[in-house]
Amino acid sequence: MSPNEVGSIKLFSPIKIRELTLPNRIVLSPLCMYSATDGIANDWHFAHLSAFARGRVGVIFTEATAVEARGRITPHCIGIWNDAQAEALRPIVRFIEEMGSVPAMQLAHAGRKASTQKPWMGGKPLTDENCVDGEVPWPVVGPSANSVGQGWPTPHALDVDEIAGIVKSFVDAAVRARDVGFKIIELHAAHGYLIHSFLSPLANQRTDAYGGDLQNRMRFALEVADAVRAVWPQELPLFCRLSAIDGPPDGWTIEDSVVLSRELATRGVDVIDCSSGGIAGAPRFRVSDSGKPMNTIMDRGPGFQVPLAEQVRQQAEIKTMAVGVIINPHQAEQILQSGQADLVAMGRELMYNPFWPLHAAQALGADADYNMWPDQYRWAVHRRAQLADYAGIQDKPEVS
Numbered sequence: 169m170s171p172n173e174v175g176s177i178k179l180f181s182p183i184k185i186r187e188l189t190l191p192n193r194i195v196l197s198p199l200c201m202y203s204a205t206d207g208i209a210n211d212w213h214f215a216h217l218s219a220f221a222r223g224r225v226g227v228i229f230t231e232a233t234a235v236e237a238r239g240r241i242t243p244h245c246i247g248i249w250n251d252a253q254a255e256a257l258r259p260i261v262r263f264i265e266e267m268g269s270v271p272a273m274q275l276a277h278a279g280r281k282a283s284t285q286k287p288w289m290g291g292k293p294l295t296d297e298n299c300v301d302g303e304v305p306w307p308v309v310g311p312s313a314n315s316v317g318q319g320w321p322t323p324h325a326l327d328v329d330e331i332a333g334i335v336k337s338f339v340d341a342a343v344r345a346r347d348v349g350f351k352i353i354e355l356h357a358a359h360g361y362l363i364h365s366f367l368s369p370l371a372n373q374r375t376d377a378y379g380g381d382l383q384n385r386m387r388f389a390l391e392v393a394d395a396v397r398a399v400w401p402q403e404l405p406l407f408c409r410l411s412a413i414d415g416p417p418d419g420w421t422i423e424d425s426v427v428l429s430r431e432l433a434t435r436g437v438d439v440i441d442c443s444s445g446g447i448a449g450a451p452r453f454r455v456s457d458s459g460k461p462m463n464t465i466m467d468r469g470p471g472f473q474v475p476l477a478e479q480v481r482q483q484a485e486i487k488t489m490a491v492g493v494i495i496n497p498h499q500a501e502q503i504l505q506s507g508q509a510d511l512v513a514m515g516r517e518l519m520y521n522p523f524w525p526l527h528a529a530q531a532l533g534a535d536a537d538y539n540m541w542p543d544q545y546r547w548a549v550h551r552r553a554q555l556a557d558y559a560g561i562q563d564k565p566e567v568s
């Protein structure tokens with residue numbers, strides 16, 4: 169696509185972060201597939217992630233990738249704590265790069281929210297009674313011996329040596345990710361998982377150097393960031409996903425996120441990915457009396473977390489990624505044009521339509537001649553448009 173076609177459209181403008189140029193601002197948000205065996209990615213993961221590369225998504229994140237076995241959300245989540253797991257990802261990385269997109273990995277430890285069923289099997293903590301197909305529940309860990317809530321297991325409170333061991337697992341995982349060719353690492357510090365549970369006063373009740381005041385609760389997150397940055401190439405970006413707010417007034421706040429983001433920036437984190445919630449379990453979808461989709465935190469309307477990305481961007485002076493019910497190309501473009509975020513991440517909309525970027529380019533008038541499409545498709549899609557035009561059929565995708 170020539171610069172003339174893109175014009176002033178930000179969604180399709182490249183952005184350079186450190187020495188890496190992202191081809192556009194559209195990011196596949198990490199999406200657990202619950203489809204691996206022994207943490208090893210398989211054909212499903214290739215088919216899943218390669219679709220977004222064919223659709224010209226700029227940055228393609230793996231699902232939450234566990235840094236150790238007990239850090240998986242379910243027994244079917246992928247991991248990168250051994251070489252076989254890393255090698256299984258190599259063809260995916262290669263294909264994403266061949267398509268001109270950027271392969272990115274979200275590194276995660278599920279902490280006290282580990283050892284659960286797949287969502288479509290109920291998503292509840294595994295027990296000896298509810299497990300199927302050889303699933304076996306395992307002991308979970310956290311900052312303190314308090315559970316997510318009723319029905320959740322009580323975690324083992326990590327001691328200082330064990331914390332250091334998990335920091336080392338993040339480092340080893342980052343090295344493996346680097347060696348198979350990933351270009352961005354995102355630290356998962358959101359959704360109630362291990363790093364978030366250290367940050368939030370709702371989960372962290374420690375009285376040592378890792379608990380108590382904000383500085384102490386941030387210690388584990390900052391140690392992970394420091395340690396990963398030390399092995400992650402200087403020319404490549406490091407992202408961090410935060411739950412920018414917990415929700416309850418006595419929980420983690422947006423002001424805390426601004427403080428943490430500033431600290432992370434000084435440690436070489438380049439982008440804050442602003443999500444929210446999850447400290448007290450999965451946000452249950454419900455509809456308010458007025459018919460609005462809600463969770464326990466806030467109205468979940470279009471772009472509901474964008475103001476969080478905007479506030480962090482302005483007050484912590486760091487690049488941000490907005491995520492959450494970003495669906496419409498004009499909406500996505502507006503978020504970028506108004507300076508609320510530097511990147512837009514999308515999950516469910518891209519699952520619904522992996523070719524969303526190509527369709528969005530049509531809707532925004534950025535690619536009239538289908539030049540963005542892969543060679544293998546372009547000529548035929550162009551012919552399709554001519555045939556549709558001849559037949560008087562409206563052929564444009566319904567994305568606007």
Ligand SMILES: Cc1cc2nc3c(=O)[nH]c(=O)nc-3n(C[C@H](O)[C@H](O)[C@H](O)COP(=O)(O)O)c2cc1C
Nearest residue numbers: 197198199200231232491492493494514515516517
């Ligand atoms: C099936 C599914 C799996 C998800 N897996 C992850 C994950 O591995 N890591 C993560 O940080 N968020 C995960 N999320 C949250 C998404 O990345 C995203 O933040 C959320 O879906 C909101 O964006 P959306 O409205 O565009 O879907 C998942 C969401 C869905 C629907």
